[in-house]
Amino acid sequence: MTDQKAKILIIEDSKFLYTIYSEKFAASGYDVVSAVDGEEGVQKAKVEKPSLIILDGVLPKKSGLEVLEEIKKDPDTNSIPVVVLSNLDTETEKWMQLGAVAYLVKADLSIDEITDQIKKYLP
Numbered sequence: 001m002t003d004q005k006a007k008i009l010i011i012e013d014s015k016f017l018y019t020i021y022s023e024k025f026a027a028s029g030y031d032v033v034s035a036v037d038g039e040e041g042v043q044k045a046k047v048e049k050p051s052l053i054i055l056d057g058v059l060p061k062k063s064g065l066e067v068l069e070e071i072k073k074d075p076d077t078n079s080i081p082v083v084v085l086s087n088l089d090t091e092t093e094k095w096m097q098l099g100a101v102a103y104l105v106k107a108d109l110s111i112d113e114i115t116d117q118i119k120k121y122l123p
Contacts, residue, residue, distance in 0.1 A: 006051035006123050007031040011041035011067060012085070013059050017106075021054065024115045030122065038062025042070050045077045052122050055100075057086030065098065072099040081121045085114065 008030050012018045015036075022032045033048050035041035038059040045053060053071065057064040064084060071077045081101045092103045101121050104114055 005029060005031045007033065007048060008052050008054060008118075008122070009033050009035065009041070009044055009048055009050035010054045011035045011038070011044075011059065011064075012054070012056045013037060014056070017056075020111055021115070024111065025118075028115075028119070036060075038064065038067045041067050045071050045080065046074065049076075050080060052118070053080055053082045054118060055082050055084050057084055057088055057095075065095070068095065068098045068100060083118050083121060 008025050010018055010021050010032060012034065013036050018034050022034065025032050033044060033050065035044045039061040042062065055064050055067060059067065068082055071080065071082060082099065083102045083104065084095050084100045085104050085106055087106050095103045102117065104117055
């Protein structure tokens, strides 16, 4: 068994939300890295090789859908589970068809509920 912590990449343009999620996961023993826009998110997914990606649906520079498509098309990143967090409850099916393992609506869940749901997809 290895002592290496699972790494989570949070692609979120809200510093407030990133900080909350980051603190929750770090307190649970995970390494957390961040990206504040879609372009940075795709690059960090390739470089960091996280165990899981938390993807905001609406991002600057590249939309969440574009980020998900790029990650899932790249053989180096396509096996990384992606949980989408959005304030929009539309097009859930489209996200799932593109390869997301879950689609969570931020407004419907507390921070604790969101982190509990996401932990289901972590090693």
